[in-house]
Amino acid sequence: MLPRDTDWVGTPPIKCQGIKTKLVPFIFRSVIWRPEGDDRWIEPFFGSGVVALNLAPARDLLADSNEHIVRLYRAIKDDELTPSRAREYLQHHGRLLELGGAEYYYEVRERFNHGGSSLDFLFLNRSCFNGVIRFNRKGAFNVPFGHKPGRFTQAYTTKIVNQVAWAARQMRGRRWQILHQPWEQTLGMARKGDFVYLDPPYIGRHTDYYDSWDERDAARLAERTLALPCGFAASMWLENRHRRNDHIAEHWNGVELRVCTHFYHVGSTQDLRNEIDEALLIRQDRPHRTRANSARSARQRRLPLRPGWRCSAMQRSTSCSGPRARFA
Numbered sequence: 001m002l003p004r005d006t007d008w009v010g011t012p013p014i015k016c017q018g019i020k021t022k023l024v025p026f027i028f029r030s031v032i033w034r035p036e037g038d039d040r041w042i043e044p045f046f047g048s049g050v051v052a053l054n055l056a057p058a059r060d061l062l063a064d065s066n067e068h069i070v071r072l073y074r075a076i077k078d079d080e081l082t083p084s085r086a087r088e089y090l091q092h093h094g095r096l097l098e099l100g101g102a103e104y105y106y107e108v109r110e111r112f113n114h115g116g117s118s119l120d121f122l123f124l125n126r127s128c129f130n131g132v133i134r135f136n137r138k139g140a141f142n143v144p145f146g147h148k149p150g151r152f153t154q155a156y157t158t159k160i161v162n163q164v165a166w167a168a169r170q171m172r173g174r175r176w177q178i179l180h181q182p183w184e185q186t187l188g189m190a191r192k193g194d195f196v197y198l199d200p201p202y203i204g205r206h207t208d209y210y211d212s213w214d215e216r217d218a219a220r221l222a223e224r225t226l227a228l229p230c231g232f233a234a235s236m237w238l239e240n241r242h243r244r245n246d247h248i249a250e251h252w253n254g255v256e257l258r259v260c261t262h263f264y265h266v267g268s269t270q271d272l273r274n275e276i277d278e279a280l281l282i283r284q285d286r287p288h289r290t291r292a293n294s295a296r297s298a299r300q301r302r303l304p305l306r307p308g309w310r311c312s313a314m315q316r317s318t319s320c321s322g323p324r325a326r327f328a
């Protein structure tokens, strides 16, 4: 199943901070995983689901602490939130947004914070400021209006409906478990032969998630991940113009590191919408010693990580998407 080249990347119906759409080809080129029998692709922080949906493995275990994301994807998988229901809802409420503007957006937000409807969540996610998902301490969605009353044009509605249809197709007929649980529980379910892709909130970057994330969480995650009985790949930010993520050198020493430069478009502040070096920390699952893989590992030497290190050009891939990838 992996590694593989990707020439088309599907886009999920919801957006979130740290969404990895543009990094899918880089991740799929970097990981070696050949599932057998009941082996699963596991994501303890699945967010928008873009990585799993593009991979579409036969068995998958997806989990997130955000219950609304989990509910939305379960509804799509179980054919409760169908493309036609999404179209009907977005056309109707899109018209009301056009008439009522910000006032109507805040009415839907209030309704969502009391009822938690997945269609309201989809509406808010696609019309809020910058596609951010953020909740206050009481668990209420608090992202302001994106200032576009005419947001749900026919073309935009069709685009979202097609994304719902694509997500449903990618899950259909496959044994996927979608769970609302903290990452510790998900890692505890990993077995030999599974592969775990981890994309936690970034320390010092995404402080506005459903759950908070700090240095101690990140250190515990590294410790538990290194003890997994299977392969893994973890996404982390490595460095930007201003600073470097020293957590990597301190906690992931000796793990294979691949790097590519990426621009984040989703973020609540300008500081979060910038160019950043993305690291993928990998421990391959049962690497196969084919000629292609031997050549590959020769190019991907392990980095001796220590405070003060920098990445050499050898591990750096300037194009995350590869030469041919198209994005839906």
Ligand SMILES: C[S@@+](CC[C@H](N)C(=O)[O-])C[C@H]1O[C@@H](n2cnc3c(N)ncnc32)[C@H](O)[C@@H]1O
Pocket: 016, 017, 018, 019, 020, 021, 044, 045, 046, 047, 048, 049, 050, 051, 063, 064, 065, 066, 069, 181, 182, 183, 184, 199, 200, 201, 202, 209, 210, 211, 212, 213
């Ligand atoms: C960087 S995002 C994942 C992005 C995803 N890979 C994508 O491409 O869309 C991190 C996710 O971790 C979830 N999260 C935060 N704290 C968590 C926790 N303690 N346990 C499980 N999930 C958590 C957030 O709800 C968020 O969806």
